[in-house]
Amino acid sequence: MPYLPPEQYLEIERKEEWKNEYYQGRMLPMPLPGLAHCQIVGSVGCLLSQQLLDRPCQAYMSALRLLVPAMGFYTYPDVTVVSGKAKFQDESYDDTLLNPTVIVEVFTKSSEAYDRDTKFRLYRSLESLAEYLLISSLEIGAERFTRQPDGQWLLTSKDRLDDPIDLKPVDCQLRLADLYERVAFAEPIITGRVASVAGP
Secondary structure: OOOOOHHHHHHHHOOOOOOEEEEOOEEEEOOOOOHHHHHHHHHHHHHHHHHOOOOOEEEEEOOOEEEEOOOOEEEOOOEEEEEOOOOEEEOOEEEEEOOOOEEEEEEOOOOHHHHHHHHHHHHOOOOOOOEEEEEEOOOOOEEEEEEOOOOOEEEEEEOOOOOEEEEHHHOEEEEHHHHOOOOOEOOOOEEOOEEOOEOO
8 A cells, every 4th residue: 555645634534424543654544433432422521511510621532633743643532622722733624633632442352452551652753742531432440541750651450330439630530430321232241340231
């Protein structure tokens, strides 16, 4: 497959009806999300937007493209939060964000390794990024990675419905019970001390 310059990717992408990532000269089609994924992403975006109404922060859903400049990586995080003024790659378009404070990815069975390893490695080069939150659409659970003053990342795991997730850089809190309120997993799963119920 021939190398595709990023400028050409953006020209094509702005006309596309469906989203594609871009990395190392290639357009990478993004898979269609499942029901549980959509439910959790919607809950995260709604809950964060409500908490940020009177603050100089903004939550963006997956329609907003993100550029990781150091890696030349274009993608669409499930939810992105910016503290302060959003910065964009091109002054003529407000569609490619540069300065996320918090990134949230809801992973599926097929995307878990990609979100946990490859994407996180690329995201870590963003100087503005303070927290990376991974939420499972397979079972009750979330992992929060927080950047430390020395540049290391601290992992905090949550797997109980009453567990709160504190996103301190944007002064927000999520509860697993709210994120999974209407989610029906494909099969019964027991995580920690919480049992989820099989869907129809």
